[in-house]
Amino acid sequence: MFEFSHKPVLLREVIDMLALKEGMTVIDGTLGGGGHSAEILRIIGKSGKLIGIDRDNDALEFCKKKFAGCESFIPVKANYSDMKEVCRELGVEHVDAILLDLGVSSYQLDNVERGFSYMHDCALDMRMDTEQKLTAYDVVNNMSAEELSKIIWEYGEDRFSRRIAEFIVKSRPINTTFELNRAIEAAIPAKFRREGPHPSKRTYQAIRIYVNNELEPLENTIKDAVSLLKPSGRLAIISFHSLEARAVKTTMKYLESDCVCPKQSLICTCNKIQEVKILTKKPITASDAELEDNPRARSAELRVCEKTDCNSEKRSLK
Numbered sequence: 001m002f003e004f005s006h007k008p009v010l011l012r013e014v015i016d017m018l019a020l021k022e023g024m025t026v027i028d029g030t031l032g033g034g035g036h037s038a039e040i041l042r043i044i045g046k047s048g049k050l051i052g053i054d055r056d057n058d059a060l061e062f063c064k065k066k067f068a069g070c071e072s073f074i075p076v077k078a079n080y081s082d083m084k085e086v087c088r089e090l091g092v093e094h095v096d097a098i099l100l101d102l103g104v105s106s107y108q109l110d111n112v113e114r115g116f117s118y119m120h121d122c123a124l125d126m127r128m129d130t131e132q133k134l135t136a137y138d139v140v141n142n143m144s145a146e147e148l149s150k151i152i153w154e155y156g157e158d159r160f161s162r163r164i165a166e167f168i169v170k171s172r173p174i175n176t177t178f179e180l181n182r183a184i185e186a187a188i189p190a191k192f193r194r195e196g197p198h199p200s201k202r203t204y205q206a207i208r209i210y211v212n213n214e215l216e217p218l219e220n221t222i223k224d225a226v227s228l229l230k231p232s233g234r235l236a237i238i239s240f241h242s243l244e245a246r247a248v249k250t251t252m253k254y255l256e257s258d259c260v261c262p263k264q265s266l267i268c269t270c271n272k273i274q275e276v277k278i279l280t281k282k283p284i285t286a287s288d289a290e291l292e293d294n295p296r297a298r299s300a301e302l303r304v305c306e307k308t309d310c311n312s313e314k315r316s317l318k
């Protein structure tokens with residue numbers, strides 16, 4: 001079996017910002033290789049509880065072995081967007097801290113069988129949850145050029161989205177990642193192929209986001225996470241690309257605001273209350289030392305918010 005390996009990103013920073021203490025109840029919504037979870041478990045100790053969620057069976061199996069015998073560890077196969085349901089089933093009403101380390105793990109990217117990477121020649125797959133039906137093969141071979149172009153533009157922000165979609169459709173059937181790479185490369189003018197990142201990077205990101213429905217549930221997941229926190233509980237989110245970062249920033253800002261009335265109204269009638277305080281006015285990024293050790297931390301941005309006491313009185317005048 002392909003060895004599970006993933007270096008936790010911004011580990012020290014995440015642990016410091018979550019302000020963990022012995023006995024706390026924590027959710028790691030993106031367990032992966034358990035890199036962050038190992039440190040969380042060490043701090044919360046035997047009297048604490050860590051609910052480790054992942055939708056990838058390989059990640060869960062790996063962590064079950066890694067934390068075998070640790071009674072504080074509760075592994076759960078689920079989508080983090082269902083964390084409220086997960087807590088309800090476990091009889092957990094509120095938690096002290098929640099971590100979401102978004103995106104794919106190095107294991108998923110590097111394991112040829114998972115079909116995520118344009119660097120390895122493999123069957124197109126890209127599912128985080130291998131029990132899910134929709135695969136990258138279905139997207140690449142069955143969608144119309146218009147639909148593909150929309151996905152590549154919205155989730156990959158590739159300016160050649162329309163051409164790439166047309167070339168993909170013309171090259172069907174496409175069974176492998178290298179066949180997909182050839183279609184993408186043929187679509188991108190030579191001058192642009194030579195500059196910047198790998199020509200397939202944006203299209204792969206887009207297909208992966210679509211296959212795993214990574215963006216749409218994010219806003220509600222953040223709201224649910226905050227509703228699960230105790231007052232002063234903290235939510236930490238690591239994002240890896242601008243679309244994730246935007247969703248995290250916008251939702252945290254919305255939760256921080258105490259009024260969403262139109263600017264021109266004199267009296268506040270919206271009933272919105274401030275639910276969190278953002279603790280990272282600017283996102284925390286990896287140090288030079290971490291980047292040297294783990295280049296995949298390059299695009300990581302950590303944002304953290306703390307739940308406020310929502311029972312505090314709401315101002316009625318602007």
Ligand SMILES: C[S@@+](CC[C@H](N)C(=O)[O-])C[C@H]1O[C@@H](n2cnc3c(N)ncnc32)[C@H](O)[C@@H]1O
Nearest residue numbers: 008030032033034035036054055056079080101
């Ligand atoms: C970047 S890795 C996390 C790595 C982990 N923090 C560590 O230190 O080992 C992201 C993990 O989250 C999982 N994941 C991504 N989206 C998910 C979702 N919506 N629900 C549950 N798990 C998800 C992926 O399967 C992957 O294992």
